[in-house]
Amino acid sequence: MSEISKIDDQRSQISIRWTYKLKWPEPRMILNASADWSTGEINVRGDMVDHFWTPDIIIHDLVSFYKPEILNQVAALEIKKWKQLYFKVRSDMTMVCKGMKFTRFPLDAHTCYLRLTSFGYDDRRMVLDGEFTYESW
Numbered sequence: 001m002s003e004i005s006k007i008d009d010q011r012s013q014i015s016i017r018w019t020y021k022l023k024w025p026e027p028r029m030i031l032n033a034s035a036d037w038s039t040g041e042i043n044v045r046g047d048m049v050d051h052f053w054t055p056d057i058i059i060h061d062l063v064s065f066y067k068p069e070i071l072n073q074v075a076a077l078e079i080k081k082w083k084q085l086y087f088k089v090r091s092d093m094t095m096v097c098k099g100m101k102f103t104r105f106p107l108d109a110h111t112c113y114l115r116l117t118s119f120g121y122d123d124r125r126m127v128l129d130g131e132f133t134y135e136s137w
Contacts, residue, residue: 009102014112015094023086024055037081046075049087060115061096
């Protein structure tokens with residue numbers, strides 16, 4: 001996360017700017033052996049992700065999700081030598097934060113949970129894990 005853009009205490013919503021990063025295996029991928037794999041990966045445009053199977057991830061309590069574009073979407077796709085895909089996209093998101101409580105204002109603290117799950121698979125077939133960081137400049 002790079003920025004908290006807005007907090008709406010009336011609606012218990014928070015708007016953030018973040019980079020959404022996903023990595024998943026793609027064992028069906030046939031790699032070009034003559035490509036330069038010296039770094040272990042090949043970087044391609046983000047919209048190339050449309051040519052691959054992608055996880056059906058949903059963000060719970062999502063209000064809005066926006067991916068900015070200049071000439072193309074602000075994203076990148078890395079094709080890993082060991083048949084993995086790593087997709088990164090910059091986005092702005094607004095979500096409901098049920099943990100917002102302003103009873104101790106201005107000494108209040110809030111915990112917002114970012115819950116991601118698969119829409120079509122249970123947690124035995126698709127396991128999601130990761131970490132959340134905040135870039136404080």
